[in-house]
Amino acid sequence: xxxxxxxxxxxxxxxxxxxxxxxxxxxxxxxxxxxxxxxxxxxxxxxxxxxxxxxxxxxxxxxxxxxxxxxxxxxxxxxxxxxxxxxxxxxxxxxxxxxxxxxxxxxxxxxxxxxxxxxxxxxxxxxxxxxxxxxxxxxxxxxxxxxxxxxxxxxxxxxxxxx
Amino acid sequence: xxxxxxxxxxxxxxxxxxxxxxxxxxxxxxxxxxxxxxxxxxxxxxxxxxxxxxxxxxxxxxxxxxxxxxxxxxxxxxxxxxxxxxxxxxxxxxxxxxxxxxxxxxxxxxxxxxxxxxxxxxxxxxxxxxxxxxxxxxxxxxxxxxxxxxxxxxxxxxxxxxxxxxxxxxxxxxxxxxxxxxxxxxxxxxxxxxxxxxxxxxxxxxxxxxxxxxxxxxxxxxxxxxxxxxxxxxxxxxxxxxxxxxxxxxxxxxxxxxxxxxxxxxxxxxxxxxxxxxxxxxxx
Numbered sequence: 001x002x003x004x005x006x007x008x009x010x011x012x013x014x015x016x017x018x019x020x021x022x023x024x025x026x027x028x029x030x031x032x033x034x035x036x037x038x039x040x041x042x043x044x045x046x047x048x049x050x051x052x053x054x055x056x057x058x059x060x061x062x063x064x065x066x067x068x069x070x071x072x073x074x075x076x077x078x079x080x081x082x083x084x085x086x087x088x089x090x091x092x093x094x095x096x097x098x099x100x101x102x103x104x105x106x107x108x109x110x111x112x113x114x115x116x117x118x119x120x121x122x123x124x125x126x127x128x129x130x131x132x133x134x135x136x137x138x139x140x141x142x143x144x145x146x147x148x149x150x151x152x153x154x155x156x157x158x159x160x161x162x163x
Numbered sequence: 164x165x166x167x168x169x170x171x172x173x174x175x176x177x178x179x180x181x182x183x184x185x186x187x188x189x190x191x192x193x194x195x196x197x198x199x200x201x202x203x204x205x206x207x208x209x210x211x212x213x214x215x216x217x218x219x220x221x222x223x224x225x226x227x228x229x230x231x232x233x234x235x236x237x238x239x240x241x242x243x244x245x246x247x248x249x250x251x252x253x254x255x256x257x258x259x260x261x262x263x264x265x266x267x268x269x270x271x272x273x274x275x276x277x278x279x280x281x282x283x284x285x286x287x288x289x290x291x292x293x294x295x296x297x298x299x300x301x302x303x304x305x306x307x308x309x310x311x312x313x314x315x316x317x318x319x320x321x322x323x324x325x326x327x328x329x330x331x332x333x334x335x336x337x338x339x340x341x342x343x344x345x346x347x348x349x350x351x352x353x354x355x356x357x358x359x360x361x362x363x364x365x366x367x368x369x370x371x372x373x374x375x376x377x378x379x380x381x382x383x384x385x386x387x388x389x390x391x392x393x394x395x396x397x398x399x400x401x402x403x404x405x406x407x408x409x410x411x412x413x414x415x416x417x418x419x420x421x422x423x424x425x426x427x428x429x430x431x432x433x434x435x436x437x438x439x440x441x442x443x444x445x446x447x
Contacts, residue, residue: 002168022171022214023204044164045202047352049268058242058271063164064201065272068171069194069216112268133351134266 007071011036012080018067026062026070027051030077038078038107042136049135052108053077059115061134078107081114089159090114090152099148101139109135113149121160122153166204166211173216177223177302177331180215184327185304187213193329195238195277198269199286223276223331228253235333237276241265244275253337256360260291260344266352279312280330282320285354289316290378291344293386294360297335303328316383340364340372341447345439347431349422355379356422357432359439363394365447370394375407375440379422380415380432387414390436399444407440408433 002021009016011034018033030036030053039062042050046064053062054076082088090110093099100106109132116123116131123131128149129142137145174180184191190212194200203209217223223238228249235244241261244250251258264270264278264287278288279299292299292312299310304327312333315323324330339362346358358378364371373391378384389410397403417428 003170005171021168023166023168025165028165044205046198046269049266052268059268060272061268064198066171066197066201066214068173068214069197069218071173116267131267134268 005068005071007067009067009070009073009075011075012077020067022066022068024067026053026055026060026065026067026075029067030062030075036077036079039111040104040107042104042108047136048105048108049112050105050108052112052135054111054115057115059112059134076111078111081110088114089155090117090149093148093152093155094145097148097151098144099140100137100145105135105137105139109137109145113152117149117153117156121157123149125150164205166201167207169204169211169214171214171216173219175219175221177220177329180217180220180329181302181304181327183213183215184329189326191215193217195274195280196240196269196272197277198265198273199277199281199283217329226250228337231337233335233337235275237274237280237330237332239275241270241273241275241278242267245270254295254335254342256291256294256338256342256344256362259342260287260346260360263287263344263346263348263358269352275333276330279315279333280322280324282316282322283354284319284382284384285379287344287346287355287358287378290358290376290384290386291360292333292335293384294362294374294376295335295338296374297333299324299330300332300334301325301328302331307331309334313386319382338362338374341443341445343439343442343446345435345442346378347435354422357417357428357435359432359436361436361439361443363399363440363443363447365444368398370397370399370403370444370447373407375411375436377411377415377432377436380417380428382416382418385411385414387411389414394440399440404437404440408436411436 007018040050042048051063192211225236227234297312347356360376362374373394375390376386390407393406
């Protein structure tokens with residue numbers, strides 16, 4: 001057993017002090033210490049993107065970040081984007097446009113798509129495919145995922161124009 | 164997939180980071196973005212007793228373009244490199260190459276310094292830096308020194324960098340002329356089956372200068388001086404391109420692996436180099 005260290009994380013706007021070994025991966029701390037099971041452990045080899053969370057304004061694969069590296073960071077998980085009663089635009093859009101089948105990749109997809117739309121509010125289909133290349137889905141063939149993100153972007157832009 | 168236990172350090176200046184490497188010797192490793200090192204630690208193919216995280220060392224960050232001279236701090240991420248407009252003007256080949264590395268999540272954290280220092284023949288930046296004739300700044304217990312990228316790589320994962328040295332920055336002169344980084348890969352996120360970095364200078368319809376480097380076709384990146392020489396003085400016609408490819412094939416030594424047998428890799432290397440030369444020439 002390695003010696004545990006104190007790690008400060010702000011997750012979905014809430015400050016946490018966690019005691020964990022330096023070798024603990026961010027995905028394990030989020031799921032096991034904080035009970036946030038939205039980010040999934042898929043391949044665990046930084047290929048599939050199911051564990052994607054937002055860290056200091058960047059999409060990262062939390063299976064390939066030590067919690068110690070994240071000490072002091074701001075993290076947003078899928079739980080921070082919407083709730084069952086108040087779905088995020090992207091969550092609603094994925095439901096409406098059939099952007100998921102089994103749903104395993106969906107938290108990572110939506111967390112990544114949210115960052116993509118913040119950097120590029122009106123992406124083309126090609127830009128979405130390039131920007132989502134770090135997230136794999138084994139069910140949908142991506143067509144409806146891309147459609148969901150395009151629709152969410154349009155809705156967010158229309159809402160912004162109305163305000 | 165949990166690595167063996169280690170102690171974590173986050174020094175805030177270079178001297179402390181080098182001090183930790185001296186103090187813990189073989190047991191210490193620096194970590195930049197970690198997307199090469201952490202997977203190896205999880206597979207327990209890399210044993211690390213003391214992990215020295217460089218994220219808080221401010222002097223390792225930043226991109227400076229001062230006239231023709233470019234400095235890229237070792238901790239600059241691929242995403243930062245891609246979005247830097249001054250750098251894209253001074254050396255557009257960097258953005259073209261970086262956009263072909265891994266995927267968005269990896270580019271947010273993966274660093275240029277990690278990419279060149281790691282010594283993995285699959286990494287794209289080492290070949291590119293040979294094409295640009297870049298110099299790597301190293302800092303160790305005896306101070307700073309510089310090594311040419313073309314002298315840096317000895318064999319896979321074995322480089323000129325000593326265990327107690329940290330690669331701090333990359334320096335090069337902004338290249339003139341046309342450029343291309345052409346990469347053949349099986350899928351997004353994969354390493355190259357073959358990749359070529361080409362810079363060409365055009366003068367009066369002829370090639371005045373040429374630099375050609377290849378990625379993942381030997382246990383080190385390959386700068387093919389002979390391939391460049393085959394192009395210089397020509398009109399970049401088919402004969403000259405074929406001569407450059409033949410020269411390049413004499414310099415690479417690909418090995419059979421899950422990206423294909425040797426014959427296939429040599430074939431792909433030729434195709435990729437021809438494409439890279441054509442695109443660089445069209446921009447020259």
